[in-house]
Structure formats: C-alpha cells, structure tokens
C-alpha cells in the first residue's frame with residue numbers, strides 16, 4: 185500500500201488527522217460552489233408576516249413582483265422602474281440578513297435611504313411608486329434560528345384570530361337573541377304594563393294625550409301574561425351570564441382572556457385541564473342558548489341531557505371551536521421534550537413546535553447505542569406511531585412552501601407536532617442554505633402525516649417536496665474545469681456526508697486528500713455506501729468540495745460519519761416505504777408477479793411453436809394441429825425464439841427487473857429505466873467495467889450480466905473478470 189493511501193485509510197478508520205487539525209474550515213460541498221452570495225439571489229427569504237388569514241406569510245420577492253406588475257409597464261418602457269424596485273428589494277434582503285428588524289414598510293424606507301446617496305430623482309420617484317403598490321406589510325423575517333417559532337406563532341395567531349372572530353360572532357348573535365327573549369317577556373309582564381312604566385315608555389310629548397291608567401288596565405286584561413316560565417327564564421339568564429363571562433375568545437367586552445401560549449407541553453396540558461370545567465360551562469351555555477333561540481328546548485328531553493353536562497361530556501369535535509395551545513420548544517434543551525410523547529398522546533389540541541438546531545447531535549462515547557446520533561430527526565418519526573397526531577417535519581428553508589400544510593396542522597382538531605430544522609447562526613453557510621442542504625441530503629427530509637386527510641396511509645402520509653424522492657441521494661450535474669482546463673461534467677450525489685461538511689461542528693470528520701493521492705483507492709461517498717467495504721484498503725470514501733478559490737478538492741470521510749450516513753439512508757428508506765416509494769414488500773410482490781407472468785408467457789410461446797414432428801404429421805391433413813404441451817421437448821423451440829446472446833456482450837434481463845434502484849445508483853447514466861420502470865443498459869461507455877460488475881453484484885435478482893470489458897486498459901480487470909464469472 186502506498187504511503188498516501190495508507191494515510192487515508194488510517195484517517196478513515198480512526199478519524200485522527202495526520203497533521204494536526206484538518207484544513208477544511210473554508211471548504212464547502214462542490215455542488216454549493218455557485219451559492220456564495222445568497223443576498224444577491226432572489227429566493228423565498230426573507231418572508232413578510234402579513235395580517236392575512238390564509239396567506240399570512242408571503243415572500244418578499246412575491247410581494248415586490250406583484251407591485252412591479254402593477255406599476256411597471258411591460259417590456260422596455262418599464263425596465264428602469266423594475267430594475268430600481270429590485271435594487272431596493274436586494275438592499276432590504278441585505279439589511280435583514282445583517283440582523284435589522286422591522287416591517288416591510290420600515291425596511292423599504294431604510295433601504296431607499298441607504299441607496300439614495302448614489303441615486304437621482306428618477307430613482308426616488310420610481311421606488312416610491314413601487315412602495316405605494318406593495319399590497320402587503322408586516323414584520324420581515326429571515327431564515328434563521330428564530331424562524332421556526334416566529335413563523336409558526338404567526339400562522340397560529342392568524343388561525344386563532346379567525347376562530348375568535350367566528351366565536352365572537354356566534355356568541356354575540358346568541359346574546360342578542362337571548363336578550364330579545366327576555367325583553368319580549370318583560371314587555372308582556374305586569375310590571376311593564378303598570379301605569380308609570382307604560383307612561384315612561386312613551387315620549388314626554390304624549391304624556392298628556394293618553395290616559396295611561398286606563399291603557400294599563402286595558403292591556404293587562406287583553407294582552408298575554410308573561411310567557412317565560414321560571415325555569416326557562418333561569419336557563420336563558422344563566423346562558424347569557426356564561427356567554428358574557430367567557431375568557432376563551434378576545435373581544436371588546438372580554439378584556440381578561442386566557443393565554444394560550446406556553447413554555448412547556450406540561451404547562452399547556454395543566455392549563456387545559458384546569459380550564460376544562462370552564463370550557464364545558466361555555467359549551468353547555470352555547471348549546472342551551474341555541475336551542476332556546478330556536479324555540480327547540482324541550483324540557484322533558486334536554487333537562488336530563490344538560491343536568492350532567494360537565495368536563496367529561498366534551499368531545500374532540502367540541503374542541504375544534506376553542507383556541508389551541510401553542511408550545512415552542514428547543515430540541516435538546518434540558519426538560520424541553522420531557523413529556524412530549526405523553527402530551528401528544530392525550531388528544532388535547534396542543535400545537536407543539538420543536539426547533540431542531542443540530543441534526544447530527546454528536547454524543548460522547550458511551551452515551552447511547554451510537555456515538556453519533558440523529559435524535560432531532562427521530563422526534564417526528566416517533567410521533568408517527570401516535571396515530572391521531574398531525575406531524576410535519578421540514579427544514580426552515582422549506583417552511584414557506586409548506587405554508588398550506590402548516591395551516592392544515594394548525595386547524596387540525598387534535599394535537600400537532602411541527603419539527604423544524606434551522607442551524608444556529610455563525611456557521612460557514614447562511615442558515616437558509618444550511619437548512620436547504622439538510623433537506624436535500626436526507627439528513628432532515630420533509631414529510632407530513634395528516635390524520636384528517638383520509639383513512640389510509642396513502643392519503644395521510646406525504647413525502648412533500650424532497651428532491652428526487654425515488655433515489656437514495658439526489659443527483660445533480662457538476663460542471664467544472666480540470667487541472668488541464670478541460671471542461672468536465674459529471675453527476676454528483678448530494679449525500680449526508682456533504683451535509684455534514686456544511687456544519688462547522690463536524691469538520692473534524694474530513695481530511696483533505698492531496699491531488700497526487702487521488703487514485704483507484706478512493707470512492708465517492710455514494711459509491712462507498714452502495715456497497716460498504718469491509719476492507720478500507722479497497723476504497724476510502726470521499727466527498728467533492730471546493731475551497732475559497734473554488735478549486736476542486738477531495739475530502740476523505742471518517743468511518744464514524746459514514747456509519748451515520750448509512751443510518752440516515754436507512755431512515756430515508758423507511759420514509760420512502762411509508763410514502764409508497766421502493767416499498768420492499770410491494771417490490772417483492774411485483775417481482776413474484778413478473779416471474780409468474782414470464783413463466784406463463786414462456787409456456788404460451790412453447791405451446792404455440794409446433795414440435796419438429798408436427799408439420800409432417802399434419803401436412804395436408806384436415807385434422808386440426810395438436811397443441812403441444814409446454815414440455816421439456818418444446819424448450820429448444822423456445823430458446824430459438826429468444827434472441828441469440830453473445831456471452832461477451834453485457835445485458836440485463838429487463839423483463840425480470842424489480843426496479844430496486846441498486847444499479848441506477850451505481851451509475852445513473854450507464855443504467856436507466858424504460859417506460860415500464862425496468863432497468864436496461866442505457867450507455868455502456870458512461871461508466872467502467874468495475875461499475876458494471878458492482879451493479880451485477882448488487883442486483884438482488886442476479887439479472888445483470890456484465891459480459892466482457894469494453895476497455896481493455898481499465899485497471900484491475902483480472903480481479904473484476906473473476907468477480908463477474910457468476911453472472912456471465
């Protein structure tokens with residue numbers, strides 16, 4: 185083993201750097217080379233927390249776009265105005281990413297001020313036009329560690345305001361109608377018809393026109409007596425008192441409203457339990473009031489129903505009307521998650537937001553089964569086992585895109601868990617990019633489980649908008665110039681190891697490999713994971729990175745991190761299966777069906793081909809040709825129907841492929857799927873004979889036949905031919 189390979193192997197196995205600290209601090213995954221100046225790009229962030237109910241969060245760029253559409257004429261005449269509007273938008277983005285806070289209107293003003301020094305009158309005129317056309321305003325929020333709680337709290341407030349409005353309207357209408365019942369009753373009562381009261385009810389101008397004493401006697405004789413029985417009056421009055429004194433919904437007459445946001449799930453649960461009798465009282469008052477105003481209260485029936493109405497009588501459907509309890513937690517903070525599972529399993533409409541700041545959560549040896557855990561990501565997956573809990577997991581960068589899902593969770597009548605990843609600020613990458621890479625690399629994939637969406641898993645579970653969900657790792661094209669300045673273009677997978685490279689806390693797991701040491705003994709992290717090697721001498725894994733000067737580098741990854749990457753892939757496979765992708769049971773069933781179909785098909789072909797003796801015996805005869813059974817004797821005829829194969833030529837028995845992705849992961853350009861989603865060799869020369877042999881080895885059905893190498897100069901052919909023998 186040469187010295188450099190030996191150093192790589194030692195680092196991979198031990199994680200000990202050959203020359204002290206690794207110099208990878210300024211490096212980033214090669215696929216992120218293009219995203220150096222994020223502020224210059226137009227993307228989803230920052231967002232504006234507007235006052236709308238449904239569309240309560242909008243991206244800054246969408247608001248500016250709408251304003252520009254409004255005021256800038258299409259084409260060249262509007263170009264200058266558009267450019268100036270976008271210039272201010274960019275400045276707002278810069279201010280926000282530098283930590284400034286404020287509403288869109290305020291930040292717009294500050295951005296214009298900052299740009300005005302170098303601008304002319306036309307600029308000020310144009311940007312003020314755009315400012316006046318901005319249709320939404322509100323606090324501007326960037327993608328940072330505060331975003332998960334800020335975003336969810338704002339969306340939750342919008343839902344609660346909507347609930348409060350509807351509740352106040354319902355309560356207000358009932359109070360008016362109940363009051364009318366009491367007034368009408370009083371108007372018919374003896375007290376109301378007494379002479380002084382009758383006189384007072386007329387204006388002073390009429391006092392001398394009528395004899396109120398006679399009128400009182402007359403009306404008392406002919407009019408109906410007070411219509412409300414004592415029990416009904418009490419019911420109406422009690423209902424009105426309960427409606428007026430409720431503390432669940434804010435309104436002009438309810439200054440002392442309960443608080444619904446709590447620091448911990450336990451506190452929220454305790455408050456819910458304490459308020460339950462009060463909630464039951466209000467619920468009963470609402471139901472009694474509604475029966476009363478409709479004149480549908482039947483004492484014989486309803487008295488018994490409402491006599492025992494208490495906290496036990498409240499159903500989950502009843503709770504939909506009431507405010508939900510919000511709890512914002514920081515994952516990993518002592519005590520924050522203590523009784524989370526218990527709280528979620530109570531059925532109480534708690535909306536719990538967990539901010540996960542560390543996906544990897546590197547623990548010391550002896551703490552748990554693995555020294556390198558991923559507990560933050562396991563939170564939402566674990567909540568899936570609680571059947572009636574709404575679960576949403578996503579990276580902060582994806583929150584705006586999942587706003588509708590967030591809204592569904594907040595409106596769901598039961599408990600909901602929102603697990604959102606946002607790295608702390610101060611890392612090598614902006615928080616937005618860091619969050620996006622967590623999702624892209626499957627370290628923190630997005631998914632949702634909505635128990636209200638249907639009765640089966642297919643309706644309830646969604647893998648949301650993860651990139652290329654059918655693959656283990658998303659693959660993107662990387663174009664660069666090699667050391668001879670030749671353009672190179674290759675497909676690069678973005679793996680869990682690439683994500684770890686974006687986090688300054690985990691740089692110790694990488695060691696730069698000098699260009700002179702780039703050799704056969706190195707495997708991309710993706711290839712390594714496709715077939716983890718027991719003997720690291722046969723291949724150490726690396727990721728492609730770029731340094732500050734955008735020079736391409738290879739970083740060897742230590743085994744500890746690669747094991748975490750394998751576990752991440754396993755977790756992703758489980759999510760894929762829940763989402764109906766690469767479901768191993770379904771695939772096995774499919775493979776069985778395909779095999780059965782193929783055997784039946786071969787029997788049919790065998791039956792259709794006449795046996796060698798048959799033509800002679802039936803020639804010239806009117807007798808129908810006898811159908812040959814699918815006997816071994818018919819086999820040669822079937823074999824003739826198959827295309828003759830040159831054993832030196834590689835091929836796949838495509839018809840038997842079970843779409844397991846193993847070969848396409850080895851090389852997605854060499855192997856591709858046909859329209860039936862079954863693999864074939866798309867471009868033999870897009871890869872090496874080594875990859876062909878590896879694919880044959882990893883194919884569960886052994887249907888890849890590598891044939892003979894097409895490039896006799898490929899290194900290691902002797903060993904590869906030996907490995908290929910079982911598949912020829």
Ligand code: SF4
Pocket residue numbers: 836840841842843844845846847848862863879882883884885886887888
């Ligand atoms: S490895 Fe085999 S079964 Fe899997 S996709 Fe490739 S050819 Fe099909």
